[in-house]
Amino acid sequence: MSETHIQIDNVNAYYSGHPALKNISVKIPKKQITAIIGPSGCGKSTLLKCMNRLIDLTDGITYSGKILIDNEDIFDRKTDIINIRKKMGLLAQKPTPLPMSIYENIAYGPRIHGIKKKADLDTIVEKYLTLVGLWEEVKDRLNSPASQLSVGQQQRLCLARGLAVEPEIILCDEPTSALDPISSQHIEQQLLKLKNEYTIVIVTHNIHQAMRLADYVIHLYLGEMVEHGPADEVFENPKDERTRAYINGTFLADVKIDKVIDTKGNQCPYNFVYAKQALHSLEKGQTLKMIVDDPTAVTEVPRGMEADGHVVLSVKQKNITDWEIVIKKKG
């Protein structure tokens, strides 16, 4: 494995006391693409947000452990987080261009960092728009509002904007999930080119995208890292049964729900008892979706179900009060 760029040591994170990440320790190599995969709600975005401490903006969050970037612990309160964030570009799920022209979207960051001369800014704008494959498409309308671009073009613009401040690390959270297939392909091609110069961490629930892009893979499952390794090894011969199941396509998007129960208004352990009864009425391998609004159930029901040998496929918050737990009956 090449030189480590981001070292994650024993990281735990809790939302209002509910665990979202459990004892994650992993080394992310320099100038490689690392994909974080796993079913919805498993903690992928949480882990990514820990890496630039954007997690601090979430109400009720607590976290512990260490994340070392270039040997600085970014969780240490003494570390200058603004400085750390300068090393990182973030590409979000949906493109978020600034409400200004195409040109200004790219020039904005470098200008803040002290580059004032128009000629220098022109060079930067052309360089980064070219790098993301957008220059030819927009060079005649640089002063038009960025909002007039197609969604796929906006996403490439956001990538260019992130790169223009010369980060070392690019963090992407489902960067193509809002894009059409052609635009997604464009972004993927750019990421593959960029990995020669940047350390890239990409969250994706698209296993095929991870196969196309990743050098290393982290598989999260209910907040735990159940597998990590070189992509070819993980995809060809996963060590963990849950990774094998995920890769083979038995993940939530494809799962047929056989029964739904709504246990809202019930506390633990009653909701657990209802889930057990519901599973009893199902065949082996069938799935139960249960809806709960008791915060304790969110951790206790999956724990109890797993202790009974069932497989918890996902735990996901649906709205401010309700959570959905999908359980596959052992078989």
Ligand SMILES: Nc1ncnc2c1ncn2[C@@H]1O[C@H](COP(=O)(O)OP(=O)(O)OP(=O)(O)O)[C@@H](O)[C@H]1O
């Ligand atoms: N702001 C929040 N407040 C409370 N719980 C949260 C919050 N954000 C996330 N969670 C919960 O923490 C767990 C991990 O969430 P996270 O967003 O990291 O998952 P994810 O793997 O990125 O899922 P997805 O694929 O749906 O984006 C989930 O159970 C989620 O419901």
Ligand SMILES: [Mg+2]
């Ligand atoms: Mg997410």
